[in-house]
Amino acid sequence: xxxxxxxxxxxxxxxxxxxxxxxxxxxxxxxxxxxxxxxxxxxxxxxxxxxxxxxxxxxxxxxxxxxxxxxxxxxxxxxxxxxxxxxxxxxxxxxxxxxxxxxxxxxxxxxxxxxxxxxxxxxxxxxxxxxxxxxxxxxxxxxxxxxxxxxxxxxxxxxxxxxxxxxxxx
Amino acid sequence: xxxxxxxxxxxxxxxxxxxxxxxxxxxxxxxxxxxxxxxxxxxxxxxxxxxxxxxxxxxxxxxxxxxxxxxxxxxxxxxxxxxxxxxxxxxxxxxxxxxxxxxxxxxxxxxxxxxxxxxxxxxxxxxxxxxxxxxxxxxxxxxxxxxxxxxxxxxxxxxxxxxxxxxxxxxxxxxxxxxxxxxxxxxxxxxxxxxxxxxxxxxxxxxxxxxxxxxxxxxxxxxxxxxxxxxxxxxxxxxxxxxxxxxxxxxxxxxxxxxxxxxxxxxxxxxxxxxxxxxxxxxxxxxxxxxxxxxxxxxxxxxxxxxxxxxxxxxxxxxxxxxxxxxxxxxxxxxxxxxxxxxxxxxxxxxxxxxxxxxxxxxxxxxxxxxxxxxxxxxxxxxxxxxxxxxxxxxxxxxxxxxxxxxxxxxxxxxxxxxxxxxxxxxxxxxxxxxxxxxxxxxxxxxxxxxxxxxxxxxxxxxxxxxxxxxxxxxxxxxxxxxxxxxxxxxxxxxxxxxxxxxxxxxxxxxxxxxxxxxxxxxxxxxxxxxxxxxxxxxxxxxxxxxxxxxxxxxxxxxxxxxxxxxxxxxxxxxxxxxxxxxxxxxxxxxxxxxxxxxxxxxxxxxxxxxxxxxxxxxxxxxxxxxxxxxxxxxxxxxxxxxxxxxxxxxxxxxxxxxxxxxxxxxxxxxxxxxxxxxxxxxxxxxxxxxxxxxxxxxxxxxxxxxxxxxxxxx
Numbered sequence: 001x002x003x004x005x006x007x008x009x010x011x012x013x014x015x016x017x018x019x020x021x022x023x024x025x026x027x028x029x030x031x032x033x034x035x036x037x038x039x040x041x042x043x044x045x046x047x048x049x050x051x052x053x054x055x056x057x058x059x060x061x062x063x064x065x066x067x068x069x070x071x072x073x074x075x076x077x078x079x080x081x082x083x084x085x086x087x088x089x090x091x092x093x094x095x096x097x098x099x100x101x102x103x104x105x106x107x108x109x110x111x112x113x114x115x116x117x118x119x120x121x122x123x124x125x126x127x128x129x130x131x132x133x134x135x136x137x138x139x140x141x142x143x144x145x146x147x148x149x150x151x152x153x154x155x156x157x158x159x160x161x162x163x164x165x166x167x168x169x170x
Numbered sequence: 171x172x173x174x175x176x177x178x179x180x181x182x183x184x185x186x187x188x189x190x191x192x193x194x195x196x197x198x199x200x201x202x203x204x205x206x207x208x209x210x211x212x213x214x215x216x217x218x219x220x221x222x223x224x225x226x227x228x229x230x231x232x233x234x235x236x237x238x239x240x241x242x243x244x245x246x247x248x249x250x251x252x253x254x255x256x257x258x259x260x261x262x263x264x265x266x267x268x269x270x271x272x273x274x275x276x277x278x279x280x281x282x283x284x285x286x287x288x289x290x291x292x293x294x295x296x297x298x299x300x301x302x303x304x305x306x307x308x309x310x311x312x313x314x315x316x317x318x319x320x321x322x323x324x325x326x327x328x329x330x331x332x333x334x335x336x337x338x339x340x341x342x343x344x345x346x347x348x349x350x351x352x353x354x355x356x357x358x359x360x361x362x363x364x365x366x367x368x369x370x371x372x373x374x375x376x377x378x379x380x381x382x383x384x385x386x387x388x389x390x391x392x393x394x395x396x397x398x399x400x401x402x403x404x405x406x407x408x409x410x411x412x413x414x415x416x417x418x419x420x421x422x423x424x425x426x427x428x429x430x431x432x433x434x435x436x437x438x439x440x441x442x443x444x445x446x447x448x449x450x451x452x453x454x455x456x457x458x459x460x461x462x463x464x465x466x467x468x469x470x471x472x473x474x475x476x477x478x479x480x481x482x483x484x485x486x487x488x489x490x491x492x493x494x495x496x497x498x499x500x501x502x503x504x505x506x507x508x509x510x511x512x513x514x515x516x517x518x519x520x521x522x523x524x525x526x527x528x529x530x531x532x533x534x535x536x537x538x539x540x541x542x543x544x545x546x547x548x549x550x551x552x553x554x555x556x557x558x559x560x561x562x563x564x565x566x567x568x569x570x571x572x573x574x575x576x577x578x579x580x581x582x583x584x585x586x587x588x589x590x591x592x593x594x595x596x597x598x599x600x601x602x603x604x605x606x607x608x609x610x611x612x613x614x615x616x617x618x619x620x621x622x623x624x625x626x627x628x629x630x631x632x633x634x635x636x637x638x639x640x641x642x643x644x645x646x647x648x649x650x651x652x653x654x655x656x657x658x659x660x661x662x663x664x665x666x667x668x669x670x671x672x673x674x675x676x677x678x679x680x681x682x683x684x685x686x687x688x689x690x691x692x693x694x695x696x697x698x699x700x701x702x703x704x705x706x707x708x709x710x711x712x713x714x715x716x717x718x719x720x721x722x723x724x725x726x727x728x729x730x731x732x733x734x735x736x737x738x739x740x741x742x743x744x745x746x747x748x749x750x751x752x753x754x755x756x757x758x759x760x761x762x763x764x765x766x767x768x769x770x771x772x773x774x775x776x777x778x779x780x781x782x783x784x785x786x787x788x789x790x791x792x793x794x795x796x797x798x799x800x801x802x803x804x805x806x807x808x809x810x811x812x813x814x815x816x817x818x819x820x821x822x823x824x825x826x827x828x829x830x831x832x833x834x835x836x837x838x839x840x841x842x843x844x845x846x847x848x849x850x851x852x853x854x855x856x857x858x859x860x861x862x863x864x865x866x867x868x869x870x871x872x873x874x875x876x877x878x879x880x881x882x883x884x885x
Contacts, residue, residue, distance in 0.1 A: 022190050030185040044185055048193045057816055110172055111179040129173045130180050147400030151411040151435065154402065160172065 018055050025068065026051075028131070029075045035126045036079040038115050046079035053078075072131075073141055076123065113163040121156040124149055267532040268559065268621045271525040274506040280530055280560060281495055281509055281537070342853040346801050348631055352568050353482040355418025355429055356799045358849040358860045364462055365851070366426060367860055367881070371415040372397055374428065375881055376462050381856050382867040382877035387462040392416050392428065392455065410436035416455075420482045424460040425468075425547045427487055429453075431477040450476040452491040452541075456550045469550045474511040475541045478575075479631075481568040485548040488612065490575055492563045494538040511541045515552040529559040529608075529618045536560040540575050540608065544616055555616045559608050567634040568612075572677075574634060574641065575608040578627050587656060600651040603627040607641070609677060622679025625649075626671060632798075635699035640682060640723045641675040644706050646693045670694055670708055674723045683724050689714055695753065698741035703729075703776060705741055705749060711761035713737035715751075717776050729776045736767055739795035744823065745805035747774030748782075752794055752801065752812065755786060766792045766814050768821065768829055783828030785821070789814035802850040807870070809857070811850040813837060818848050818859050820873055833873040835859050835866060 016024070029050055033043035050071050061067040106112055114122050120142070127133045127141065135153070139146040271277050340362035347354045357368045360379075364387065367375040374390040397414035412434040420427045435448035453472040457465040475491030482488070493511050501508040510528060512520040528539070540563040543556040562577040582601035589595055605628050609620040626645030628634065635642045650666035670688040675681055689708035697706040702721040707713055715732040735758045738751025751769040756762060766787040773779050792814035794801045802811040810821040810829070820833040837848055838861060848861045856876070857868040867877040 018193065019190070022193070026185055026189065027183075030189075031180045031183050034183060040186070044189050044192070047185065048189070048196055051193055052196060105182050106175075106179045108175050110175040114176065125176075126180075129176050145396065145398040145413045147398035147411050148413060150400045150402070151409065154406075154409055155437075157406075164172070 018051060021051055021054060021071075025071055028068075029071055031130065032072060032123070032126055033075050033079045035114065035122050036076065036119060042079065046075050049078040050074040069137075069141055072127075073143075076142065108164070110160075110164065113160055116163065117156050117159060120144075121152045121159075124152040125156045125160075128153060268529050268618065269532070271528045271530045274510065274525050275503055277506070277510060277525060277528060277530055277560070278503045280533075340854050343802060343804060343851045346798050346803065348567070348798075349569050351483075352570055353420060354799065355420055355480050355482070356849070357418065357847055358851065359419055359421045360851050360853060360858075361421050361423075362853050365858065365860060365865065366419055366421055368392075368416045368419055368428065369862065369882055371417065373882075374416070374419070374426075374457075374465065376459065376465065377865060377879065377881055378462065379853060379856075379858065379865075379867075381854075382869075384865055384867065384877060384879040384881075386879075386881050388465055390457075390465050392430075408436065408438040410434065414453075417477060418480065420480075420487060420547065421459075422482070422485050422547045424458060425485075425550075426457040426459045426465065427482075427545070427547050428455040428457070429477060429480055429489065430455055432472075433476075447496065449474075449494075449496075450491075451493075452477040452489060454487065454489060454545055456545070456547060469516055469552075471516075471543070471545055471550070471553055472514040473541050473543050473553075473556060474513070475539065478540075478563050479566045481566065481573070482547070483568070483570045483612065485546055486554070486612075487545045487547050488568065488573060488616075489543050489545065490563055490566050490573075491541045492538055493541055493558075494562075511539050511558045513543070513553060513556055523556060523558055527557050529557070531560060531621075536562075538562045540577070542573070542575065542610060542616055544612070554614060557610075557616045557618065559618055559621075561606060561608065563608075565628060565631045565634070567631050567636065569636050571612060572636060573610045573612055573616075574636070575610070576628055576631075576634060577606045577608075579604045579606060579623075595656045597654045597656060598651065599654065600649070602649040603647070605643075605645060607679065609641075609679075620678050622675065624673050624675075629694045629697060632699075633694070633697045635704070637699070637701070637720075638723070639677055641677065641679070642699060642704065642720060643673050643675070644670065644694060644697045644704065645673070646670050646708075668693070670706075672704065672718060672726060674720065674726060683726055685718065685726055685728060688716065688728070695737045696739050696741050696751070698743070698749070700743055703773075705773070705779075707738050707741070707751070707753075709737035709756075709761075711756065712758055713753075713756075715771065715779060717773065717779050719776065730779045732771070732779050732781065734769075734781050736763075736769075738769060740798055740801060742801070742803045743805070744770065744803065744810075747772060748805070748823075749773045749779075750803060750810060750823075752792070752810075754795070763790075765790055766795075768810065770823060770828065783823075785829040785831075787814050787819060789817070791815060800847075800849060802852075804852075807852065809850075809852070811857075813848040818850065818861070820850070820857070820868075833868060833875075835861075835868075835875075837861055838863055 026047060029047045030043055033046040034040065037043045037046060053074055054071060059070060061070065114125055117125065123142065124138055127138045128135070133141065135146055135149050139149045142149065342360050342362040345354050345356040345359065359366045363378065363380075365377045365379055367377065369375055372392055374388075374392055376387045378385045378387045393414045399412040400409065402409040412432065414430055414432050416428050416430050418429045430453040431450060432453060433448075433450045435446070437446045451472050451474050453470055455467060456469045456471075458468050459465045473489065473491055475493030478490040478492050480487060480489045495509050506525070507520065507522045510522050510525075512522050514520045538561065539558045540561055541556065541558045544554045546554050563575045564578055565576045567574040567576070580601065580603050582599060585598040587595050587597050602625060604623050604625050606623040607621065608618060609622075611617045611619045624643060624645060626647035628643070628645055633644050646668065647670070648666070648668050650664065653663040655661045655663075669686065669690045670692065671684060671686045672688070673681060674683045692708035692710040692714070695707045695709045695713070697704065702719065704718045704720060706716050706718075708716070712733050713736055715734070715738070717729045717731075719727045719729050736753060736755040738753035740752040742750045742752075744750040749771040751771060753767060753769070754763045755765050755767045757764060766789045767784055768787065769784045770782045771779055772782045792812060794812035794814065800812055802809060808822045810823065812819060816837055818835040818837060819831065820835075821829050822832050823829055848859060850857065850859050852858065852870060855870045857870050857873065859866050859868070863880060863882045865879045865881055866875055868874060869876050
């Protein structure tokens with residue numbers, strides 16, 4: 001195991017090596033990319049490209065939060081290119097859940113239900129419920145109006161309720 | 171509970187342990203744009219892509235794609251295409267008997283017939299975007315009053331500069347347009363004294379410029395609440411969401427016109443039934459900018475439909491929108507407001523177009539209207555003319571007198587179950603793409619004069635041109651047929667044909683001449699009509715640049731076919747005997763794209779076109795290959811400029827040495843992530859690069875930085 005660098009959230013992060021970036025962010029970005037692409041291969045491609053862009057461009061970040069948001073945005077953009085590539089569409093597996101996560105772990109079917117949502121809705125759900133971003137933050141990350149993010153979350157919650165049962169579950 | 175479960179599942183997900191090593195390797199091989207490789211493979215299946223999209227409207231996003239569609243697509247990519255001779259018939263159709271409607275019921279009948287998708291099904295594609303464009307709000311639906319238009323001028327900074335009457339006498343660049351003298355909207359414009367910018371689709375900036383002196387004259391928020399409105403009722407069962415986006419602007423002396431798309435969606439319960447609705451309309455906001463520090467909104471004109479495109483000829487602005495009609499939710503024939511296009515002037519009542527202003531075919535089906543309007547920006551009391559025609563639209567071409575509206579269609583036919591010689595049951599399915607045209611005569615009244623259709627699909631507006639009474643068009647034809655054996659597990663035999671053609675049509679869409687079957691299995695990447703000649707690029711693994719002589723409309727001739735590696739996505743005349751191409755390098759064996767390049771072709775002898783110089787740009791991708799308005803090319807000033815990845819590049823060209831990189835301006839992060847909205851322009855001897863947050867000024871001769879303004883600093 002290589003050294004994991006501790007990041008001070010409020011200070012501008014020093015330029016990080018690929019390895020350092022990878023250990024800090026790979027799980028987080030991969031989970032996001034997986035929700036978007038519903039395919040391990042595509043998710044890995046998107047994460048790879050996000051890291052490579054970060055290394056190549058070496059942007060000046062204000063703080064660690066900025067760096068994280070930048071990587072998330074790039075991952076979203078990269079997984080968009082892949083998902084919209086029709087070739088990938090056709091070759092994507094029919095039931096993505098089985099190949100994406102261990103069905104035993106998802107005993108209540110919440111992950112499978114999220115994957116059934118349209119792309120933007122499931123991205124917003126992931127950022128809201130897993131990453132804990134606010135609607136405004138998601139709006140900035142996804143370059144969409146705040147009201148539209150609300151509308152995605154609204155529709156997502158409704159569909160999740162329908163799929164998971166209407167007991168105040170969501 | 172949901173949150174906890176969802177977290178737990180996610181926490182157990184990790185990338186493959188080998189991923190880091192694979193990224194290292196990929197990083198080492200930098201220079202190959204992997205995303206575009208996937209896109210290249212995908213383009214080989216473009217027929218099916220289209221089939222896929224058009225099948226989709228009948229499906230909900232969360233439904234699985236039917237097995238048949240999927241296999242159909244898979245096979246086509248894996249197997250080599252089988253060419254079927256003589257598969258193309260019925261190349262061109264004209265005179266479809268389109269005429270003004272005599273009654274609303276005639277329109278209603280055409281809209282109602284042939285709707286075979288499931289009732290009430292909402293058509294999403296996987297990106298949660300509506301596959302079908304649009305529709306006006308069904309009558310009786312909850313729709314909050316549109317917030318009163320009240321621009322909020324702020325930051326009235328800047329010294330009181332002189333406001334010039336009329337056009338500036340300075341020498342300045344315009345938007346990169348297809349036809350000289352016919353303006354196209356963009357997010358940045360100049361009149362020589364000011365730079366006008368739409369930022370983030372919400373804010374208008376007017377920046378006074380005088381050489382390297384730059385001052386923000388005004389900043390105007392175009393909409394309240396950032397153009398957003400979200401209303402949710404208490405029980406969380408219904409909502410209404412509306413967003414307004416300023417897309418493009420035009421400047422005409424002391425008037426400024428902004429094209430706005432308004433999109434809305436909502437959900438409500440009607441008689442205990444949940445119903446979801448959505449739609450778009452397009453507005454033109456006209457500002458009086460005689461006082462540049464205080465732009466004053468004069469008028470707002472709204473028409474149904476998602477904004478398609480617009481052109482400005484003199485002071486006349488033509489706006490085309492595409493309005494999808496939802497016939498669900500109890501729309502009835504007696505209320506044309508519910509299914510016909512409407513318009514509104516300055517927040518007044520919505521008015522439905524008179525049925526005689528709506529052109530309809532004698533028979534057939536349609537699900538959307540193309541709405542085309544004309545606004546006199548100088549004297550804007552309302553719409554000068556507004557007409558609609560049944561049918562969709564995706565691109566337009568305008569030469570000042572005529573306007574062509576193009577729509578892409580996909581047609582497929584599935585036969586009955588038959589039995590072959592060996593007693594096996596099978597079904598034949600065939601499909602092809604076509605492009606339909608509406609030809610409008612422009613004037614004080616917009617008149618539809620003809621309609622026609624050709625087989626094949628367009629790349630973009632540059633695929634079409636009009637000259638000397640002829641319509642010239644270059645298309646890629648795609649045709650496929652599938653035999654599906656239906657016993658046991660379905661099995662498929664697939665054949666497809668792709669080629670490229672040039673058609674010359676008269677203004678009634680009668681075929682005058684054609685060249686067919688060019689560059690089999692390749693698709694068109696760029697087209698440029700230049701007088702009597704058309705240049706176009708097709709590509710699969712290498713780039714044939716075709717030069718076709720059109721001087722005799724009845725007998726076009728392919729003069730040359732130049733094969734080089736890579737391809738050009740954009741072609742632009744560069745003075746006498748030169749043609750500039752902006753595009754990509756590619757691997758000659760695989761077709762994998764390896765980075766941005768610019769090429770200069772010698773076209774002085776059309777029979778022997780060749781590549782004079784080529785320069786690779788240090789970028790994997792450029793927005794210029796998709797958005798031509800991001801390009802500035804001026805042969806007289808010797809400037810070739812466009813953004814690519816993280817930079818804005820300015821090149822010059824020298825007949826002996828080829829391209830020279832004159833300047834590289836780093837774009838901010840916002841520009842890169844937003845796929846770059848940077849624009850270059852010049853006014854006399856100063857070159858400006860307008861970016862998301864800042865404008866830089868460069869001296870034209872040395873192209874060295876002289877000034878920089880953070881115009882959006884206090885936003």
